[in-house]
Amino acid sequence: MISNSITFLGRGGLSSVQVLGRSGVFLALSLYYAVRPPIRMTRIAEELEFIGTKSCLIIFVTALFTGMVLALQGYYTLSKFGSEALLGTAVALSIIRELGPVLCALMVAGRAGSAITAEIGIMKITDQLPALEMMGIDPIEYVISPKIIVSIIALPLLTAFFDIVAIFGGYIVGVLLLGINEGSYFGDMVKTLTLHDIYSGFIKALSFGLLIAWICTFIGYTAKPTTEGVSSATTNAVVLSSVSILMVDYVLTSILF
Amino acid sequence: MITITNLNHSYGKIATAKNVSCNFETNKITVILGGSGSGKSTLLKQIVGLQKADSGSIEFNGQDVTRLSKRALYEMRKEMGMLFQGSALFNSFNIFDNIAFPLRQHRSLSEKVIKTLIKIKLEMVGLRGTELLMPSQLSGGMTKRVGLARAIIMDPKIVFYDEPTSGLDPISAGVINKLILDLNRKLGVTSVVVSHDIESALLIADKVIILFYGEIIATGTPEEIRESTDPKVIQFITGSPDGPIPFSVSDKKFIADLMEG
Incomplete structure (x- = not known):
C-alpha cells in the first residue's frame, strides 16, 4: 500500500520533470531557429499581424476603461486626504509598473494565446505538421519559432500602447469629468516617473510575451490529436498562461523594485 | 527500394x-492491406521516419531510416512524396500556394516556372483551373487529388499513400486508383499504398501484403491472394464478421462473464 503510493508519487514526479525538460528543449530549439538563417520574414510578418495588429482594438478598449476606473477610484481615495492633484502620478505609476504589462498580457493570452494553441492542435489533427516534416521542413522552425519570436516583440509594443491609452483614459475622467487641473495631472506625472519604472514595465512585458508563447505553443504541439485533446489543450493553455503571468509578475516585481 | x-x-x-x-x-505498387488497428498506418509512419520503431531496421536506398539524423531524414524525404489520409492541405493557403509550397521552400525558381509546373501537375490530376480556390471549397475527392499534386510536385522517386480511397464515393475512388496507376506505369514512381479497400488494392497492386494485428499473414500478387486457402486471408477478403479473426474483442466466454456479475 505504502510502496504503491510512493511509486505513484515517484511516477508523477518523474513525468512532470520530463514534461518540463521537454518543454525546455522545445523552447531552446525554437529560439535557436529564430536566430539561425534563413530568417522567415514573411512568416514573422504574418504572425505580427495576427498577434500584434489584431490585438490592438481589444487592448485599446481594455486600457481605456482601466485608466478611467483607476482615475475614478483614485480620485475617491485621494480626495479623502485632499491630495487629488496627485491623481496623474497615481494612475501613471500603477499603469506603467503593474497594470499595463499584466492586463495586456492577460488579454493577449486570452485572444492570441488560445488561438495559437488551437491552430497548432488542429494542424496536428489534420496531419499538417507531419506533412511539413514529409516536405523536409521542421514544423518547430516553420510554425512555432515565428510565433514565439513575434510574441516577444509584440508584447512590449502592445504594453506601451496600453499605457498611453490608459493614461489618456485617466485624463478623460480626472481632468475632463472631475475637474482636476490639467497641468498637475501631467506635470506631476512627468516629475515622479523615473526611467526605472518604465524599463521594468518593459522587462515584464518581454517576459510575459515569452511566457505566453512558450506555454501556448508547447501545449498545442503536445496536444492529443483528438477533438477533446485540442479543446482541453486550449483551455489549459489559457488558464496556465494567465496564472503564470500573475505568478511571474510577483517574482519580477520583487526583483525589479 | 525499401527493406524492412x-x-x-x-x-x-x-x-x-x-x-x-x-x-x-522499385517501380512497383505494393499495397499493405489490413483492418483498422492492424498497425498498417503506424508501419507507414515508421518507413518514412515520422515515428520510431522499438527495434529492427528499415532500409531505404541503402540507408537505415531508424538510425538517420534529423537532417539526413529531411534530406531523404525530398525523394519521397506522401498523400495523407485527410490530404493535410494547409487551410490558410489556396490550392496554388499549397502545391507551390515545397517548391518555394526548397528550390529557387521564378514564379513563372512555378506556375507552369503547377499547371502540369494539376492537369495530371484533372483539376486545372482550381488554383485560386481554398481547400475548404473542394470536395473530399478533389482535396485528395490536390494533395497528390502537392506530393508529386518535387518529382519524388517514391510516393506513399495513406488510405487513398477511404471515405470517397466509388467514382472518386476510381479516379484516385487511376492516378496511382498512371503515376506508376507512366512515370515509374514506386508506390506504397496503405489501405483496407480490398477491391482497389487487388486492382492496382503488383504485390499485396496483408497485416493482421502487427503480423504479416500473407504476401503475394493479387492472384495469389485471391486463390489463398488461408482462412484468415479468406475471411479478410470476403469480409465475413466472424472466423479466425473473432467478432468479439473479449476472450472471456459471454456466459462466464455474465455469471460473474
Whole structure:
C-alpha cells in the first residue's frame, strides 16, 4: 500500500520533470531557429499581424476603461486626504509598473494565446505538421519559432500602447469629468516617473510575451490529436498562461523594485 | 527500394508490429492491406521516419531510416512524396500556394516556372483551373487529388499513400486508383499504398501484403491472394464478421462473464 503510493508519487514526479525538460528543449530549439538563417520574414510578418495588429482594438478598449476606473477610484481615495492633484502620478505609476504589462498580457493570452494553441492542435489533427516534416521542413522552425519570436516583440509594443491609452483614459475622467487641473495631472506625472519604472514595465512585458508563447505553443504541439485533446489543450493553455503571468509578475516585481 | 527487417513496435501492451520483415520493390505498387488497428498506418509512419520503431531496421536506398539524423531524414524525404489520409492541405493557403509550397521552400525558381509546373501537375490530376480556390471549397475527392499534386510536385522517386480511397464515393475512388496507376506505369514512381479497400488494392497492386494485428499473414500478387486457402486471408477478403479473426474483442466466454456479475 505504502510502496504503491510512493511509486505513484515517484511516477508523477518523474513525468512532470520530463514534461518540463521537454518543454525546455522545445523552447531552446525554437529560439535557436529564430536566430539561425534563413530568417522567415514573411512568416514573422504574418504572425505580427495576427498577434500584434489584431490585438490592438481589444487592448485599446481594455486600457481605456482601466485608466478611467483607476482615475475614478483614485480620485475617491485621494480626495479623502485632499491630495487629488496627485491623481496623474497615481494612475501613471500603477499603469506603467503593474497594470499595463499584466492586463495586456492577460488579454493577449486570452485572444492570441488560445488561438495559437488551437491552430497548432488542429494542424496536428489534420496531419499538417507531419506533412511539413514529409516536405523536409521542421514544423518547430516553420510554425512555432515565428510565433514565439513575434510574441516577444509584440508584447512590449502592445504594453506601451496600453499605457498611453490608459493614461489618456485617466485624463478623460480626472481632468475632463472631475475637474482636476490639467497641468498637475501631467506635470506631476512627468516629475515622479523615473526611467526605472518604465524599463521594468518593459522587462515584464518581454517576459510575459515569452511566457505566453512558450506555454501556448508547447501545449498545442503536445496536444492529443483528438477533438477533446485540442479543446482541453486550449483551455489549459489559457488558464496556465494567465496564472503564470500573475505568478511571474510577483517574482519580477520583487526583483525589479 | 525499401527493406524492412525484424521490425517490432508496440503501444503499451498492444503490438503494432511483431517481427515484421518485408520489402518494397522499385517501380512497383505494393499495397499493405489490413483492418483498422492492424498497425498498417503506424508501419507507414515508421518507413518514412515520422515515428520510431522499438527495434529492427528499415532500409531505404541503402540507408537505415531508424538510425538517420534529423537532417539526413529531411534530406531523404525530398525523394519521397506522401498523400495523407485527410490530404493535410494547409487551410490558410489556396490550392496554388499549397502545391507551390515545397517548391518555394526548397528550390529557387521564378514564379513563372512555378506556375507552369503547377499547371502540369494539376492537369495530371484533372483539376486545372482550381488554383485560386481554398481547400475548404473542394470536395473530399478533389482535396485528395490536390494533395497528390502537392506530393508529386518535387518529382519524388517514391510516393506513399495513406488510405487513398477511404471515405470517397466509388467514382472518386476510381479516379484516385487511376492516378496511382498512371503515376506508376507512366512515370515509374514506386508506390506504397496503405489501405483496407480490398477491391482497389487487388486492382492496382503488383504485390499485396496483408497485416493482421502487427503480423504479416500473407504476401503475394493479387492472384495469389485471391486463390489463398488461408482462412484468415479468406475471411479478410470476403469480409465475413466472424472466423479466425473473432467478432468479439473479449476472450472471456459471454456466459462466464455474465455469471460473474
